[in-house]
Amino acid sequence: xxxxxxxxxxxxxxxxxxxxxxxxxxxxxxxxxxxxxxxxxxxxxxxxxxxxxxxxxxxxxxxxxxxxxxxxxxxxxxxxxxxxxxxxxxxxxxxxxxxxxxxxxxxxxxxxxxxxxxxxxxxxxxxxxxxxxxxxxxxxxxxxxxxxxxxxxxxxxxxxxxxxxxxxxxxxxxxxxxxxxxxxxxxxxxxxxxxxxxxxxxxxxxxxxxxxxxxxxxxxxxxxxxxxxxxxxxxxxxxxxxxxxxxxxxxxxxxxxxxxxxxxxxxxxxxxxxxxxxxxxxxxxxxxxxxxxxxxxxxxxxxxxxxxxxxxxxxxxxxxxxxxxxxxxxxxxxxxxxxxxxxxxxxxxxxxxxxxxxxxxxxxxxxxxxxxxxxxxxxxxxxxxxxxxxxxxxxxxxxxxxxxxxxxxxxxxxxxxxxxxxxxxxxxxxxxxxxxxxxxxxxxxxxxxxxxxxxxxxxxxxxxxxxxxxxxxxxxxxxx
Numbered sequence: 363x364x365x366x367x368x369x370x371x372x373x374x375x376x377x378x379x380x381x382x383x384x385x386x387x388x389x390x391x392x393x394x395x396x397x398x399x400x401x402x403x404x405x406x407x408x409x410x411x412x413x414x415x416x417x418x419x420x421x422x423x424x425x426x427x428x429x430x431x432x433x434x435x436x437x438x439x440x441x442x443x444x445x446x447x448x449x450x451x452x453x454x455x456x457x458x459x460x461x462x463x464x465x466x467x468x469x470x471x472x473x474x475x476x477x478x479x480x481x482x483x484x485x486x487x488x489x490x491x492x493x494x495x496x497x498x499x500x501x502x503x504x505x506x507x508x509x510x511x512x513x514x515x516x517x518x519x520x521x522x523x524x525x526x527x528x529x530x531x532x533x534x535x536x537x538x539x540x541x542x543x544x545x546x547x548x549x550x551x552x553x554x555x556x557x558x559x560x561x562x563x564x565x566x567x568x569x570x571x572x573x574x575x576x577x578x579x580x581x582x583x584x585x586x587x588x589x590x591x592x593x594x595x596x597x598x599x600x601x602x603x604x605x606x607x608x609x610x611x612x613x614x615x616x617x618x619x620x621x622x623x624x625x626x627x628x629x630x631x632x633x634x635x636x637x638x639x640x641x642x643x644x645x646x647x648x649x650x651x652x653x654x655x656x657x658x659x660x661x662x663x664x665x666x667x668x669x670x671x672x673x674x675x676x677x678x679x680x681x682x683x684x685x686x687x688x689x690x691x692x693x694x695x696x697x698x699x700x701x702x703x704x705x706x707x708x709x710x711x712x713x714x715x716x717x718x719x720x721x722x723x724x725x726x727x728x729x730x731x732x733x734x735x736x737x738x739x740x741x742x743x744x745x746x747x748x749x750x751x752x753x754x755x756x757x758x759x760x761x762x763x764x765x766x767x768x769x770x771x772x773x774x775x776x777x778x779x780x781x782x783x784x785x786x787x788x789x790x791x792x793x794x795x796x797x798x799x800x801x802x803x804x805x806x807x808x809x810x811x812x813x814x815x816x817x818x819x820x821x822x823x824x825x826x827x828x829x830x831x832x833x834x835x836x837x838x839x840x841x842x
Contacts, residue, residue, distance in 0.1 A: 688745030
């Protein structure tokens with residue numbers, strides 16, 4: 363008779379129904395960048411937050427008003443006094459948390475973020491000598507004229523002032539690590555198998571060189587901008603002031619913001635420069651991810667020892683452990699950053715006909731994409747600072763793999779015309795370990811010239827690193 367399993371009674375600690383009332387958690391962050399990782403990325407809020415976007419919108423609106431009045435673009439429009447210019451720019455210099463709150467209140471009424479900025483400026487000049495110019499604020503501008511310039515300014519400042527210095531500092535650290543260990547012999551592994559030895563410094567230099575190249579690409583980014591009206595034709599401009607050279611006025615304004623003028627656009631600036639920048643940043647991230655996985659592996663092999671006493675808990679149950687959490691954390695954040703950078707780049711280059719709002723929503727994720735990369739940079743730098751090389755561990759591995767010298771021996775045999783060098787070394791070394799005595803006995807039986815025979819007989823895995831140490835010199839002086 364088959365017994366039926368008894369029905370287990372519900373456990374007293376079973377999960378509560380999802381609709382059961384819960385105590386409110388209060389005003390807490392939804393994402394990790396505004397929560398546990400806030401300290402590592404907080405500098406970005408001055409550049410890539412919603413508040414920073416509004417501040418840059420104010421900058422563009424104010425400077426456009428000043429430019430219109432100073433350039434003579436609109437016939438009959440009076441020029442500003444120095445005090446009036448100072449007052450307008452003071453709106454930007456006084457932009458603070460209270461202004462952010464005020465803008466939010468205005469936007470609740472306008473239901474339009476750029477219009478809220480326009481109304482804020484009009485509030486600031488009301489009751490002053492500038493009040494007669496109230497309707498010149500935002501003249502000839504579509505929202506995208508303001509937004510594309512604001513985003514270019516904020517992305518540029520975030521990359522040049524925050525992300526690039528952090529990335530450069532990491533590469534400098536890595537280059538210094540390469541120089542310190544340029545002579546440190548290490549068993550290489552290709553396909554995970556013992557291979558021709560290298561030096562620890564040379565391998566770190568490879569990664570530093572790759573990362574530095576991406577930084578050079580990023581540093582040459584062109585930050586484009588446009589101000590040409592609703593569909594990029596200056597139509598409203600020409601209708602109001604037909605004798606003005608509006609292309610010249612627009613170019614002077616955009617270049618006055620230290621941006622590159624884009625003469626050919628639809629209603630939006632095409633965002634191609636953003637896609638190019640984000641592709642380069644994602645490539646930097648992926649090379650850095652490669653560094654993380656390699657260093658993680660070197661730690662697992664014992665080539666690097668993690669410095670203890672840094673206030674970290676390695677394992678909650680195994681007190682002997684110091685886990686490579688900095689590199690693992692960086693891997694995860696680099697993957698998140700790359701995913702966002704990729705979707706930013708692929709989405710922003712497409713806009714239906716002359717305009718859709720896909721880019722508006724998408725660009726609000728720029729700060730998150732850069733933030734996860736910045737967090738990874740912080741983790742990798744801290745991880746590298748907590749490493750000590752263990753030469754003894756590297757030498758043990760080298761001394762246990764004399765078979766890697768088979769490449770050297772068969773190459774010398776080829777040069778000196780000996781028969782079947784590859785096949786003879788394959789028979790000697792493949793699938794089994796050999797020691798120094800076995801290899802030397804083989805070499806001494808080849809009948810090579812005495813000088814060559816002596817050189818091969820004295821060769822060791824630790825000494826078989828070619829010019830690895832000298833290759834580190836290819837790191838430019840700026841890499842340190």
